[in-house]
Every structure is written in C-alpha cells, then in structure tokens.
Amino acid sequence: MLYLDTEVVKCLKCGKDNAFVTRAGITEYGVWIAGDHNCTCFSRVQLIDNPVFDEFLELIRQVCIEHNIDDPEKYLLPEITTKLFPFACDPVDGNKISFRDGPRVCRYCGSNDFANTLSKPLYSTEVETFDVTFDSWNNRTQDARKQMIFNALTDIRNEI
Numbered sequence: 001m002l003y004l005d006t007e008v009v010k011c012l013k014c015g016k017d018n019a020f021v022t023r024a025g026i027t028e029y030g031v032w033i034a035g036d037h038n039c040t041c042f043s044r045v046q047l048i049d050n051p052v053f054d055e056f057l058e059l060i061r062q063v064c065i066e067h068n069i070d071d072p073e074k075y076l077l078p079e080i081t082t083k084l085f086p087f088a089c090d091p092v093d094g095n096k097i098s099f100r101d102g103p104r105v106c107r108y109c110g111s112n113d114f115a116n117t118l119s120k121p122l123y124s125t126e127v128e129t130f131d132v133t134f135d136s137w138n139n140r141t142q143d144a145r146k147q148m149i150f151n152a153l154t155d156i157r158n159e160i
Contacts, residue, residue, distance in 0.1 A: 002042055002129050004033065008120040009104075013111035017119045021127060022101050032082065034132050037095030039102045041128040052134045056088050056149070057081070063149045075153060083159075087152045088137040088145075092130055 005025040008017050023033040023042075030048035035041070047053045057076055064072030074080065082099040089097050105112050137145065 002033075002044060002127050003124040004042065004127050005122050006125045007118055007122060009114040009117075010119045011106040011109060011111050012113040012115060014106060014109040016106065016108045018104070018106055018108075018114070020101070020104055021125055023099075024101065025122075032085075032099045034086075034089065034097045034099055035102070036092045036097060036130065039098075041092065041130050043097075043130050043132045045099075045132050052088055052137060053085065055145075056085060059146055059149050060084065060153070063146050063153065066146075067150060069153060069157075080156065083156050084149070084152050087148055088134055090133045090136050097132065 004021050004023060006019050006021050008019045010017055021039060021042075023035070026033050030046060032045050032047060034043040034045050060075050060081075061072045063069070064075060069075075075084070086097050086099065091097070103112060104114055106114075140148070
C-alpha cells in the first residue's frame, strides 16, 4: 500500500476545485516515487543499494567525460537525475514513467492556471501501485546504455 498527499486547488479560469496527487510530501531518504503516464498509479523506488541506479550515475559521469560535456556533477543532482533515470526504467502500459509530478490541468475547462493556496486541507490518498522494473536496461550492452544516456543528456541539456 502506498499513501500520497492530495492537494485540492481552485482553477482560476472556471472556479472549480481539482484534486491532484502529489509526491512533494515524500521525504524518505533514498526513495523516489515513480508515477505512470497518467499519474494514477505509483511505485516506491529504493535508490540506495540499487545496482541499476548506481550504475546509471556512474555511466552519466563516464559519458560526460567521454563526450567533454561540461561539469558532470551537475547532471548528478536530483533535479536532473529525476529527469534522466526514467530512461533506465521499463515503461508501464507502454508509457515512460516519471519521478516528477505531472502538469496540472483542470479536468473541467483544460486550464493550467490554479490558485496558489489549497482550497481544502491536504489529505492522504491510497493509490494504486506497480513495480518498477529494469529488464530493458539490463538486457542492453554497456555501449547501448551509454548511448541511451548520451541521448538523454542531449535532450535535457537545453532545459537546464
């Protein structure tokens, strides 16, 4: 079982309340919460002593050095690795997982403009869970893993 916080915020366009499950309240050291494409199903991922995560970080360093990418350490910061590590995880129902909350869109009018304060007190919600697997990553060669990381770094370098 996994419980996550739910925030209720008012849409500034139509005035209706929307509830969003958020991972922001999870503060367990060495744990990230993965979400499926629709942010309806989640998984607790232990990163400490996770051989795939350890290897992923080491390969980021190697790829940065091999390709003369500036400051490899900046790509190891959590705000960057949360964008990169999903590349090592198997998709769920054909969709890439995410370790970040998705964009908030009003279910009534489609707006993404919400009040900065909660409409109702924060509450916990039991969410569906799935297992994060790394089969695709584990079945790749070292060179293929490095290429995957290089491609991912190339994609996000413009965002940083």
